[in-house]
Amino acid sequence: MALRKHGDFELELNTLRAKPMTKIRTCAPCKKPEMSPVSHVIKPFHSVYEYKCPNCGETTEIVPTASIGVGVTVGGLALTFWGFILFWGPGYPSVLALTLFAGAILALLAIWVPEILKHRLYPAVPNSSAPLNIPSQGNKGLIAKLIVLIEKMGFLVGLLTPIAFIMMFLGIAALIGYINFTFFE
């Protein structure tokens, strides 16, 4: 067995980082199914692929569906919580509070509806795969690895991920509470 050089390992790590699932997409203006990812930037909460059409030069930025799912759930939970506080209590919410709440709903829609529409405008070619030839840029930490892992999955997994995290968090909190109560009271 050949001795592995540090460089090899580094290269493998880079391939792993640059290997999130990507597909070829159909270009909206020229309809050619030839758009490939030319860059992948990992932002704090999701990543963005830039696609370029070799035929007409059109470019577009695509957020993976799983991350759209995470964004929709997190936003939806925050709004539900806010709405609950707003409408559950005694009396009527003020006009200002209602305006802010409506504004937040519109902001959530303004963020995610265009991202969803881009997936429709530039549909992925079924069963295609487009390797990204350059390493992913941006955040390289644990969160980035988690983002890339989740983004290999679909919209539904994305929608459920925040709920799974909350359950895990509550589970750990309950366990700590239980241990504390059982052994240290």
Ligand SMILES: [Zn+2]
């Ligand atoms: Zn094109």
